[in-house]
Amino acid sequence: MARSNLKNRIVLFLVATTIVLLALRFTYVFQDALLSFLSTRMAGRAHEDTITAVKLILWAMLGYLMVRALKFLLFKLVFRFRSGSEAPVLVQNVFSIVVFTLLFVIIFNRLYPNVNLGALFTTSAIFGVILGLALQDTLGNFFAGISLHADRPFQVGDVIAVGAQKHTGVVESISWRAIKIRTFQNHVVLVSNSSAAKEAIEVCPRDNLNARLVFFSTLYTDSPAKTIHIAREAVRESDNVSEKITPIVRIRNMGESGIDYEVKYWLNDYARYNDTDALVRQRIWYAFRRAGITFNFPTRTVELRRPASHVVSEADHNALIERLSAVDIFAPLSTEETATLAQASVRHVFAPSETVIRAGDAGSSMFVLHNGRVQVQVSDNGNLRPVAVLNEGDFFGEMALLTGEPRTAHVVAVEETEVLEIGHEAMKKLFDTNPDLVESLSHIITERRKALADRAIDPREEDESAGLLASIKRFFRIS
Ligand code: CMP
Numbered sequence: 001m002a003r004s005n006l007k008n009r010i011v012l013f014l015v016a017t018t019i020v021l022l023a024l025r026f027t028y029v030f031q032d033a034l035l036s037f038l039s040t041r042m043a044g045r046a047h048e049d050t051i052t053a054v055k056l057i058l059w060a061m062l063g064y065l066m067v068r069a070l071k072f073l074l075f076k077l078v079f080r081f082r083s084g085s086e087a088p089v090l091v092q093n094v095f096s097i098v099v100f101t102l103l104f105v106i107i108f109n110r111l112y113p114n115v116n117l118g119a120l121f122t123t124s125a126i127f128g129v130i131l132g133l134a135l136q137d138t139l140g141n142f143f144a145g146i147s148l149h150a151d152r153p154f155q156v157g158d159v160i161a162v163g164a165q166k167h168t169g170v171v172e173s174i175s176w177r178a179i180k181i182r183t184f185q186n187h188v189v190l191v192s193n194s195s196a197a198k199e200a201i202e203v204c205p206r207d208n209l210n211a212r213l214v215f216f217s218t219l220y221t222d223s224p225a226k227t228i229h230i231a232r233e234a235v236r237e238s239d240n241v242s243e244k245i246t247p248i249v250r251i252r253n254m255g256e257s258g259i260d261y262e263v264k265y266w267l268n269d270y271a272r273y274n275d276t277d278a279l280v281r282q283r284i285w286y287a288f289r290r291a292g293i294t295f296n297f298p299t300r301t302v303e304l305r306r307p308a309s310h311v312v313s314e315a316d317h318n319a320l321i322e323r324l325s326a327v328d329i330f331a332p333l334s335t336e337e338t339a340t341l342a343q344a345s346v347r348h349v350f351a352p353s354e355t356v357i358r359a360g361d362a363g364s365s366m367f368v369l370h371n372g373r374v375q376v377q378v379s380d381n382g383n384l385r386p387v388a389v390l391n392e393g394d395f396f397g398e399m400a401l402l403t404g405e406p407r408t409a410h411v412v413a414v415e416e417t418e419v420l421e422i423g424h425e426a427m428k429k430l431f432d433t434n435p436d437l438v439e440s441l442s443h444i445i446t447e448r449r450k451a452l453a454d455r456a457i458d459p460r461e462e463d464e465s466a467g468l469l470a471s472i473k474r475f476f477r478i479s
Contacts, residue, residue: 017065024058027051056111063103071096089175090145137194138177144193145176154203159210159270161202162191170271184274209242210270214280217258217296218288224251224259225351225416227293234287235265240276242266258296317342320420323370326393329440337430344426350413356396357411363400364424369393372417377410378452384410387451399445401427402438402472408452431478438478442469 027034031051038047074095075087108117154160154171160181161168169183178190204210214235218227228249235247247265254260263284267276288295320342324330330338347370350356356367356374369392376396377384387409390396400407401424431438446465473479 020061052111059107067096067100089173093176140194141177141192144197157206159204163199204270209266211264211266212273214263214277217260219258219294219296222293230287230291231284234283235263235280238279238283240268240272242268327368345420345422348419350417352415354413357407359407359410361407363407365421366397366401367419367421368395370418370420373414374411375414404475428476431476438472
Protein backbone atom coordinates (compact mmCIF):
# COMPACT_ATOMS: atom_id res chain seq x y z
CA MET A 1 0.00 0.00 0.00
CA ALA A 2 2.69 2.47 1.10
CA ARG A 3 4.99 1.35 -1.69
CA SER A 4 2.45 1.85 -4.50
CA ASN A 5 1.59 5.20 -2.97
CA LEU A 6 5.25 6.20 -3.14
CA LYS A 7 5.47 5.03 -6.76
CA ASN A 8 2.43 7.12 -7.70
CA ARG A 9 3.91 10.16 -6.05
CA ILE A 10 7.23 9.74 -7.84
CA VAL A 11 5.45 9.37 -11.20
CA LEU A 12 3.33 12.44 -10.45
CA PHE A 13 6.44 14.38 -9.50
CA LEU A 14 8.23 13.42 -12.71
CA VAL A 15 5.22 14.31 -14.86
CA ALA A 16 4.79 17.70 -13.13
CA THR A 17 8.52 18.49 -13.44
CA THR A 18 8.52 17.56 -17.12
CA ILE A 19 5.50 19.78 -17.82
CA VAL A 20 7.03 22.75 -15.98
CA LEU A 21 10.40 22.28 -17.72
CA LEU A 22 8.70 22.07 -21.12
CA ALA A 23 6.64 25.18 -20.35
CA LEU A 24 9.79 27.06 -19.29
CA ARG A 25 11.63 25.99 -22.39
CA PHE A 26 8.66 27.02 -24.53
CA THR A 27 8.58 30.46 -22.88
CA TYR A 28 12.27 31.05 -23.50
CA VAL A 29 12.46 29.60 -27.03
CA PHE A 30 9.35 31.36 -28.24
CA GLN A 31 9.89 34.49 -26.15
CA ASP A 32 10.18 36.81 -29.14
CA ALA A 33 7.18 35.34 -30.89
CA LEU A 34 5.13 35.59 -27.71
CA LEU A 35 6.22 39.18 -27.10
CA SER A 36 5.22 40.29 -30.58
CA PHE A 37 1.97 38.37 -30.29
CA LEU A 38 1.12 40.02 -26.94
CA SER A 39 2.34 43.49 -27.93
CA THR A 40 -0.45 43.75 -30.47
CA ARG A 41 -2.97 43.08 -27.72
CA MET A 42 -1.51 44.93 -24.73
CA ALA A 43 -0.64 48.49 -24.13
CA GLY A 44 2.79 49.83 -23.08
CA ARG A 45 5.17 47.35 -21.48
CA ALA A 46 2.43 45.09 -20.21
CA HIS A 47 3.36 42.32 -22.64
CA GLU A 48 6.92 42.16 -21.27
CA ASP A 49 5.68 42.16 -17.67
CA THR A 50 3.28 39.32 -18.50
CA ILE A 51 6.03 37.15 -19.90
CA THR A 52 8.26 37.87 -16.88
CA ALA A 53 5.39 37.06 -14.52
CA VAL A 54 4.76 33.77 -16.36
CA LYS A 55 8.46 32.97 -16.06
CA LEU A 56 8.38 33.81 -12.35
CA ILE A 57 5.44 31.50 -11.81
CA LEU A 58 7.04 28.67 -13.78
CA TRP A 59 10.40 29.07 -12.00
CA ALA A 60 8.60 29.21 -8.66
CA MET A 61 6.77 25.98 -9.56
CA LEU A 62 10.03 24.34 -10.51
CA GLY A 63 11.58 25.62 -7.27
CA TYR A 64 8.68 24.16 -5.32
CA LEU A 65 9.12 20.77 -7.01
CA MET A 66 12.85 20.82 -6.32
CA VAL A 67 12.28 21.65 -2.66
CA ARG A 68 9.87 18.71 -2.36
CA ALA A 69 12.44 16.42 -3.98
CA LEU A 70 15.20 17.71 -1.72
CA LYS A 71 13.01 17.31 1.36
CA PHE A 72 12.23 13.73 0.38
CA LEU A 73 15.87 12.87 -0.23
CA LEU A 74 17.10 14.55 2.91
CA PHE A 75 14.49 13.49 5.45
CA LYS A 76 12.88 10.35 4.13
CA LEU A 77 16.08 8.69 2.96
CA VAL A 78 19.19 10.18 4.56
CA PHE A 79 17.77 11.13 7.96
CA ARG A 80 15.93 7.85 8.28
CA PHE A 81 18.97 5.87 7.19
CA ARG A 82 21.23 7.59 9.70
CA SER A 83 19.03 7.92 12.77
CA GLY A 84 16.53 5.14 12.12
CA SER A 85 13.55 7.45 12.62
CA GLU A 86 11.96 10.22 10.59
CA ALA A 87 12.58 13.87 11.38
CA PRO A 88 9.63 15.64 13.06
CA VAL A 89 7.09 16.98 10.55
CA LEU A 90 7.55 20.48 11.89
CA VAL A 91 11.30 20.44 11.14
CA GLN A 92 10.59 19.19 7.62
CA ASN A 93 8.07 21.96 7.05
CA VAL A 94 10.37 24.69 8.38
CA PHE A 95 13.11 23.38 6.10
CA SER A 96 10.76 23.51 3.07
CA ILE A 97 9.59 27.05 3.84
CA VAL A 98 13.10 28.43 4.34
CA VAL A 99 14.59 26.78 1.22
CA PHE A 100 11.62 27.76 -0.92
CA THR A 101 11.75 31.38 0.27
CA LEU A 102 15.46 31.55 -0.54
CA LEU A 103 14.90 30.09 -3.99
CA PHE A 104 12.02 32.48 -4.59
CA VAL A 105 14.12 35.51 -3.63
CA ILE A 106 16.93 34.37 -5.96
CA ILE A 107 14.52 33.79 -8.86
CA PHE A 108 12.75 37.09 -8.20
CA ASN A 109 16.04 39.03 -8.16
CA ARG A 110 17.12 37.43 -11.41
CA LEU A 111 13.84 38.23 -13.17
CA TYR A 112 13.31 41.65 -11.61
CA PRO A 113 16.87 42.97 -11.05
CA ASN A 114 15.60 46.50 -10.55
CA VAL A 115 13.03 45.73 -7.87
CA ASN A 116 14.20 45.78 -4.24
CA LEU A 117 12.29 42.92 -2.66
CA GLY A 118 13.29 43.88 0.88
CA ALA A 119 12.05 47.43 0.45
CA LEU A 120 8.86 46.12 -1.13
CA PHE A 121 8.12 44.07 1.95
CA THR A 122 9.21 46.59 4.56
CA THR A 123 7.68 49.72 3.08
CA SER A 124 4.34 48.33 2.04
CA ALA A 125 2.16 48.86 5.11
CA ILE A 126 -0.93 47.53 3.37
CA PHE A 127 0.96 44.43 2.29
CA GLY A 128 2.07 43.98 5.87
CA VAL A 129 -1.45 44.26 7.23
CA ILE A 130 -2.84 41.88 4.63
CA LEU A 131 -0.07 39.41 5.26
CA GLY A 132 -0.45 39.77 9.01
CA LEU A 133 -4.18 39.13 8.94
CA ALA A 134 -3.91 36.28 6.50
CA LEU A 135 -1.16 34.59 8.45
CA GLN A 136 -2.55 35.27 11.91
CA ASP A 137 -3.87 31.75 12.43
CA THR A 138 -1.08 30.12 10.50
CA LEU A 139 1.59 31.88 12.51
CA GLY A 140 -0.28 31.15 15.74
CA ASN A 141 -0.30 27.46 14.86
CA PHE A 142 3.28 27.61 13.76
CA PHE A 143 4.58 29.12 17.00
CA ALA A 144 2.35 26.89 19.12
CA GLY A 145 3.79 23.96 17.13
CA ILE A 146 7.32 25.15 17.87
CA SER A 147 6.55 25.38 21.59
CA LEU A 148 5.00 21.89 21.50
CA HIS A 149 8.18 20.59 19.93
CA ALA A 150 10.37 22.42 22.40
CA ASP A 151 8.36 21.40 25.51
CA ARG A 152 7.63 17.90 24.26
CA PRO A 153 4.68 17.42 26.65
CA PHE A 154 3.74 14.37 24.58
CA GLN A 155 5.09 12.39 21.68
CA VAL A 156 3.86 10.36 18.75
CA GLY A 157 2.34 7.16 20.18
CA ASP A 158 1.15 8.72 23.46
CA VAL A 159 -2.54 8.70 24.34
CA ILE A 160 -3.92 12.21 24.90
CA ALA A 161 -7.30 13.76 25.65
CA VAL A 162 -7.58 17.31 24.35
CA GLY A 163 -10.10 20.00 23.53
CA ALA A 164 -13.49 20.92 24.89
CA GLN A 165 -14.93 17.70 23.42
CA LYS A 166 -12.19 15.72 25.15
CA HIS A 167 -10.92 14.10 21.96
CA THR A 168 -9.07 11.04 23.14
CA GLY A 169 -6.74 8.95 21.03
CA VAL A 170 -3.21 8.10 20.04
CA VAL A 171 -1.03 10.94 18.70
CA GLU A 172 -0.09 10.16 15.10
CA SER A 173 1.79 13.30 14.19
CA ILE A 174 2.52 16.85 15.30
CA SER A 175 2.90 19.17 12.31
CA TRP A 176 3.41 22.94 12.05
CA ARG A 177 -0.36 23.32 11.87
CA ALA A 178 -2.06 20.64 13.94
CA ILE A 179 -1.87 17.57 16.16
CA LYS A 180 -3.27 14.48 14.47
CA ILE A 181 -5.00 12.08 16.83
CA ARG A 182 -6.39 8.68 15.94
CA THR A 183 -9.36 8.08 18.20
CA PHE A 184 -10.41 4.69 19.54
CA GLN A 185 -13.16 4.63 16.92
CA ASN A 186 -10.35 4.83 14.32
CA HIS A 187 -11.33 8.39 13.35
CA VAL A 188 -8.71 11.02 12.72
CA VAL A 189 -9.10 14.25 14.68
CA LEU A 190 -6.97 17.29 13.86
CA VAL A 191 -6.56 19.73 16.72
CA SER A 192 -4.87 22.96 15.65
CA ASN A 193 -1.70 23.70 17.59
CA SER A 194 -2.95 27.12 18.71
CA SER A 195 -6.17 25.70 20.19
CA ALA A 196 -4.24 22.81 21.79
CA ALA A 197 -1.92 25.37 23.38
CA LYS A 198 -4.94 27.01 25.07
CA GLU A 199 -6.53 23.79 26.34
CA ALA A 200 -5.65 21.50 29.19
CA ILE A 201 -4.26 18.33 27.64
CA GLU A 202 -4.38 15.04 29.51
CA VAL A 203 -1.32 13.04 28.53
CA CYS A 204 -0.83 9.32 29.12
CA PRO A 205 2.75 8.77 27.95
CA ARG A 206 3.50 5.51 26.19
CA ASP A 207 6.53 4.73 28.39
CA ASN A 208 4.65 5.45 31.63
CA LEU A 209 2.60 2.99 33.68
CA ASN A 210 -0.84 4.56 33.36
CA ALA A 211 -3.65 3.38 35.61
CA ARG A 212 -7.33 2.71 34.96
CA LEU A 213 -10.30 2.39 37.28
CA VAL A 214 -13.04 -0.21 36.89
CA PHE A 215 -16.05 -0.39 39.20
CA PHE A 216 -18.35 -3.14 40.41
CA SER A 217 -20.55 -3.85 43.39
CA THR A 218 -21.58 -6.96 45.27
CA LEU A 219 -24.27 -7.93 47.73
CA TYR A 220 -23.76 -7.19 51.41
CA THR A 221 -23.70 -10.90 52.16
CA ASP A 222 -20.34 -11.35 50.42
CA SER A 223 -17.38 -10.64 52.66
CA PRO A 224 -15.15 -7.74 51.56
CA ALA A 225 -11.89 -9.56 52.32
CA LYS A 226 -12.84 -12.50 50.10
CA THR A 227 -14.26 -10.25 47.36
CA ILE A 228 -11.13 -8.09 47.31
CA HIS A 229 -8.84 -11.11 47.18
CA ILE A 230 -10.75 -12.83 44.36
CA ALA A 231 -11.09 -9.63 42.29
CA ARG A 232 -7.42 -8.73 42.73
CA GLU A 233 -6.25 -12.16 41.55
CA ALA A 234 -8.64 -12.08 38.57
CA VAL A 235 -7.39 -8.66 37.46
CA ARG A 236 -3.77 -9.56 38.01
CA GLU A 237 -3.95 -12.38 35.51
CA SER A 238 -5.64 -10.34 32.76
CA ASP A 239 -3.67 -9.62 29.62
CA ASN A 240 -2.02 -6.16 29.40
CA VAL A 241 -2.25 -5.60 33.18
CA SER A 242 1.22 -4.65 34.38
CA GLU A 243 2.96 -7.07 36.71
CA LYS A 244 5.08 -4.26 38.13
CA ILE A 245 2.33 -2.90 40.37
CA THR A 246 -0.23 -5.15 42.07
CA PRO A 247 -3.79 -4.06 41.25
CA ILE A 248 -5.67 -2.37 44.07
CA VAL A 249 -9.23 -3.35 44.93
CA ARG A 250 -10.98 -1.20 47.55
CA ILE A 251 -14.41 -0.31 48.84
CA ARG A 252 -15.68 3.00 47.41
CA ASN A 253 -19.04 3.14 49.05
CA MET A 254 -21.57 1.21 51.06
CA GLY A 255 -24.45 1.54 48.59
CA GLU A 256 -28.16 1.17 49.06
CA SER A 257 -28.28 -2.43 47.94
CA GLY A 258 -24.65 -3.47 47.86
CA ILE A 259 -21.00 -2.69 48.49
CA ASP A 260 -19.37 -0.61 45.72
CA TYR A 261 -15.76 -1.41 44.87
CA GLU A 262 -13.18 0.14 42.62
CA VAL A 263 -10.34 -1.69 40.91
CA LYS A 264 -7.24 0.26 40.05
CA TYR A 265 -4.77 -1.40 37.74
CA TRP A 266 -1.82 -0.34 35.63
CA LEU A 267 -1.50 -1.10 31.92
CA ASN A 268 1.49 -2.14 29.87
CA ASP A 269 -0.01 -0.56 26.76
CA TYR A 270 -2.41 2.25 27.65
CA ALA A 271 -3.63 2.62 24.08
CA ARG A 272 -5.53 -0.69 24.58
CA TYR A 273 -7.36 0.40 27.71
CA ASN A 274 -10.85 -0.19 26.30
CA ASP A 275 -10.12 -3.85 25.59
CA THR A 276 -8.34 -4.29 28.89
CA ASP A 277 -11.17 -2.72 30.91
CA ALA A 278 -13.56 -5.12 29.21
CA LEU A 279 -11.32 -8.10 29.87
CA VAL A 280 -10.89 -7.12 33.52
CA ARG A 281 -14.69 -6.96 33.97
CA GLN A 282 -15.08 -10.31 32.26
CA ARG A 283 -12.42 -11.96 34.42
CA ILE A 284 -14.03 -10.59 37.57
CA TRP A 285 -17.39 -12.01 36.50
CA TYR A 286 -16.00 -15.52 36.00
CA ALA A 287 -13.92 -15.42 39.18
CA PHE A 288 -16.98 -14.33 41.18
CA ARG A 289 -19.10 -17.04 39.61
CA ARG A 290 -16.56 -19.66 40.74
CA ALA A 291 -16.25 -18.16 44.23
CA GLY A 292 -20.01 -17.80 44.70
CA ILE A 293 -19.85 -14.00 45.00
CA THR A 294 -22.97 -12.24 43.74
CA PHE A 295 -23.02 -8.90 41.93
CA ASN A 296 -25.29 -6.31 43.38
CA PHE A 297 -28.55 -5.67 41.57
CA PRO A 298 -31.37 -3.38 42.69
CA THR A 299 -33.04 -5.50 45.33
CA ARG A 300 -35.05 -5.09 48.47
CA THR A 301 -34.37 -7.86 50.91
CA VAL A 302 -37.17 -8.42 53.39
CA GLU A 303 -35.69 -10.25 56.33
CA LEU A 304 -37.93 -11.96 58.82
CA ARG A 305 -35.98 -12.40 62.03
CA ARG A 306 -36.68 -14.09 65.28
CA PRO A 307 -35.81 -11.92 68.27
CA ALA A 308 -32.60 -13.86 69.02
CA SER A 309 -29.73 -12.09 67.29
CA HIS A 310 -27.73 -15.15 66.30
CA VAL A 311 -30.09 -17.73 64.95
CA VAL A 312 -28.16 -20.50 63.21
CA SER A 313 -29.38 -23.04 60.71
CA GLU A 314 -29.15 -26.74 61.49
CA ALA A 315 -26.23 -27.17 59.10
CA ASP A 316 -24.40 -24.29 60.76
CA HIS A 317 -25.15 -25.71 64.19
CA ASN A 318 -23.71 -29.08 63.18
CA ALA A 319 -20.61 -27.35 61.81
CA LEU A 320 -20.16 -25.64 65.20
CA ILE A 321 -20.51 -28.94 67.06
CA GLU A 322 -17.95 -30.50 64.74
CA ARG A 323 -15.57 -27.62 65.31
CA LEU A 324 -15.89 -27.64 69.11
CA SER A 325 -15.50 -31.40 69.40
CA ALA A 326 -12.22 -31.10 67.44
CA VAL A 327 -10.80 -28.72 70.06
CA ASP A 328 -8.55 -30.86 72.25
CA ILE A 329 -9.64 -29.43 75.63
CA PHE A 330 -13.29 -30.12 74.77
CA ALA A 331 -12.60 -33.70 73.63
CA PRO A 332 -13.73 -35.19 77.00
CA LEU A 333 -17.17 -33.51 76.72
CA SER A 334 -20.25 -35.63 76.03
CA THR A 335 -22.19 -35.09 72.76
CA GLU A 336 -24.95 -33.25 74.65
CA GLU A 337 -22.46 -30.99 76.40
CA THR A 338 -20.78 -30.10 73.11
CA ALA A 339 -24.19 -29.38 71.56
CA THR A 340 -25.08 -27.11 74.50
CA LEU A 341 -21.75 -25.36 74.19
CA ALA A 342 -22.35 -24.84 70.44
CA GLN A 343 -25.76 -23.41 71.24
CA ALA A 344 -24.24 -21.00 73.71
CA SER A 345 -21.42 -19.79 71.48
CA VAL A 346 -21.67 -16.67 69.32
CA ARG A 347 -20.07 -16.38 65.87
CA HIS A 348 -18.08 -13.27 64.90
CA VAL A 349 -16.24 -12.42 61.68
CA PHE A 350 -13.12 -10.25 61.65
CA ALA A 351 -11.42 -8.65 58.63
CA PRO A 352 -7.69 -9.16 58.00
CA SER A 353 -5.61 -7.08 60.48
CA GLU A 354 -8.60 -6.44 62.74
CA THR A 355 -7.98 -6.75 66.46
CA VAL A 356 -10.01 -9.46 68.15
CA ILE A 357 -8.58 -8.93 71.65
CA ARG A 358 -6.70 -5.91 72.97
CA ALA A 359 -4.12 -6.40 75.74
CA GLY A 360 -5.16 -4.80 79.03
CA ASP A 361 -8.90 -4.96 78.35
CA ALA A 362 -11.19 -6.77 80.74
CA GLY A 363 -12.56 -10.02 79.31
CA SER A 364 -15.05 -12.63 80.37
CA SER A 365 -15.14 -14.90 77.33
CA MET A 366 -12.84 -17.13 75.33
CA PHE A 367 -12.75 -17.82 71.59
CA VAL A 368 -12.43 -20.89 69.40
CA LEU A 369 -11.02 -20.29 65.91
CA HIS A 370 -13.64 -21.55 63.46
CA ASN A 371 -12.05 -20.29 60.18
CA GLY A 372 -8.92 -18.31 59.45
CA ARG A 373 -5.83 -17.46 61.49
CA VAL A 374 -4.85 -15.07 64.27
CA GLN A 375 -1.56 -13.80 65.62
CA VAL A 376 -0.89 -13.30 69.33
CA GLN A 377 1.27 -10.23 69.95
CA VAL A 378 2.75 -8.62 73.05
CA SER A 379 4.08 -5.15 73.54
CA ASP A 380 7.87 -5.12 73.87
CA ASN A 381 9.40 -1.68 74.49
CA GLY A 382 6.66 -0.07 72.46
CA ASN A 383 6.95 -2.59 69.58
CA LEU A 384 4.58 -5.47 68.99
CA ARG A 385 6.32 -8.85 69.20
CA PRO A 386 4.50 -11.87 67.69
CA VAL A 387 4.29 -14.70 70.21
CA ALA A 388 2.22 -17.27 68.39
CA VAL A 389 0.01 -17.91 65.39
CA LEU A 390 -3.19 -19.84 66.08
CA ASN A 391 -5.08 -21.81 63.43
CA GLU A 392 -8.52 -23.33 62.97
CA GLY A 393 -9.47 -25.41 66.02
CA ASP A 394 -7.16 -23.47 68.39
CA PHE A 395 -8.58 -21.31 71.18
CA PHE A 396 -7.57 -18.07 72.91
CA GLY A 397 -8.83 -15.59 75.46
CA GLU A 398 -9.02 -18.29 78.14
CA MET A 399 -6.56 -16.51 80.46
CA ALA A 400 -8.73 -13.50 81.28
CA LEU A 401 -11.85 -15.64 81.30
CA LEU A 402 -10.45 -18.10 83.82
CA THR A 403 -8.43 -15.80 86.05
CA GLY A 404 -10.44 -12.59 85.91
CA GLU A 405 -7.22 -10.71 85.12
CA PRO A 406 -6.92 -8.25 82.16
CA ARG A 407 -6.16 -9.64 78.70
CA THR A 408 -2.47 -10.57 78.52
CA ALA A 409 -1.88 -10.02 74.80
CA HIS A 410 -3.25 -8.58 71.55
CA VAL A 411 -4.88 -11.07 69.24
CA VAL A 412 -5.09 -9.89 65.61
CA ALA A 413 -6.74 -11.59 62.63
CA VAL A 414 -4.13 -12.48 59.99
CA GLU A 415 -6.78 -13.12 57.33
CA GLU A 416 -10.56 -13.06 57.34
CA THR A 417 -11.31 -14.97 60.51
CA GLU A 418 -14.41 -16.40 62.09
CA VAL A 419 -14.42 -17.14 65.82
CA LEU A 420 -16.87 -18.70 68.28
CA GLU A 421 -17.14 -16.76 71.50
CA ILE A 422 -17.85 -18.75 74.66
CA GLY A 423 -18.92 -16.80 77.73
CA HIS A 424 -18.32 -17.20 81.48
CA GLU A 425 -21.70 -18.85 82.13
CA ALA A 426 -21.26 -21.59 79.51
CA MET A 427 -17.77 -22.40 80.82
CA LYS A 428 -18.93 -22.54 84.42
CA LYS A 429 -21.56 -25.14 83.49
CA LEU A 430 -18.83 -27.27 81.86
CA PHE A 431 -16.50 -26.95 84.83
CA ASP A 432 -19.21 -28.16 87.19
CA THR A 433 -19.49 -31.45 85.32
CA ASN A 434 -15.88 -31.72 84.04
CA PRO A 435 -13.42 -30.80 86.78
CA ASP A 436 -10.53 -32.14 84.64
CA LEU A 437 -11.15 -29.41 82.13
CA VAL A 438 -10.02 -26.77 84.62
CA GLU A 439 -6.82 -28.64 85.20
CA SER A 440 -5.92 -29.05 81.53
CA LEU A 441 -6.69 -25.37 80.96
CA SER A 442 -4.48 -24.34 83.87
CA HIS A 443 -1.56 -26.26 82.30
CA ILE A 444 -2.07 -24.52 78.97
CA ILE A 445 -2.28 -21.12 80.64
CA THR A 446 0.99 -21.81 82.49
CA GLU A 447 2.68 -22.69 79.20
CA ARG A 448 1.35 -19.60 77.46
CA ARG A 449 2.35 -17.32 80.30
CA LYS A 450 5.91 -18.58 80.01
CA ALA A 451 5.98 -17.94 76.27
CA LEU A 452 4.58 -14.46 76.89
CA ALA A 453 7.32 -13.64 79.35
CA ASP A 454 9.85 -15.20 76.96
CA ARG A 455 11.11 -17.40 79.81
CA ALA A 456 12.98 -20.72 79.80
CA ILE A 457 11.33 -23.82 81.29
CA ASP A 458 10.83 -23.18 84.97
CA PRO A 459 11.52 -26.11 87.32
CA ARG A 460 8.75 -24.82 89.61
CA GLU A 461 6.20 -25.27 86.84
CA GLU A 462 4.21 -27.75 88.90
CA ASP A 463 3.83 -25.22 91.74
CA GLU A 464 2.84 -22.47 89.37
CA SER A 465 0.23 -24.59 87.64
CA ALA A 466 -1.17 -25.77 90.97
CA GLY A 467 -1.44 -22.19 92.25
CA LEU A 468 -3.19 -21.17 89.08
CA LEU A 469 -5.57 -24.11 89.29
CA ALA A 470 -6.55 -23.08 92.82
CA SER A 471 -7.16 -19.48 91.84
CA ILE A 472 -9.29 -20.54 88.81
CA LYS A 473 -11.37 -22.73 91.09
CA ARG A 474 -11.80 -19.85 93.50
CA PHE A 475 -12.75 -17.48 90.69
CA PHE A 476 -15.33 -19.92 89.32
CA ARG A 477 -16.46 -21.00 92.80
CA ILE A 478 -15.70 -24.63 92.05
CA SER A 479 -15.24 -26.83 95.05
P1 CMP B 1 -6.18 -13.54 77.33
O1 CMP B 1 -5.11 -13.08 78.26
O2 CMP B 1 -7.56 -13.62 77.85
O3 CMP B 1 -6.13 -12.65 76.01
C1 CMP B 1 -5.00 -12.75 75.15
C2 CMP B 1 -4.87 -14.20 74.74
O4 CMP B 1 -3.77 -14.52 73.95
C3 CMP B 1 -4.64 -15.04 75.96
O5 CMP B 1 -5.76 -15.01 76.79
C4 CMP B 1 -4.29 -16.36 75.36
O6 CMP B 1 -5.40 -17.07 74.98
C5 CMP B 1 -3.54 -15.93 74.13
N1 CMP B 1 -2.11 -16.13 74.35
C6 CMP B 1 -1.30 -15.47 75.15
N2 CMP B 1 -0.06 -15.99 75.08
C7 CMP B 1 -0.10 -16.99 74.22
C8 CMP B 1 0.87 -17.92 73.72
N3 CMP B 1 2.11 -17.89 74.11
N4 CMP B 1 0.48 -18.82 72.81
C9 CMP B 1 -0.79 -18.86 72.39
N5 CMP B 1 -1.74 -18.01 72.84
C10 CMP B 1 -1.42 -17.10 73.74
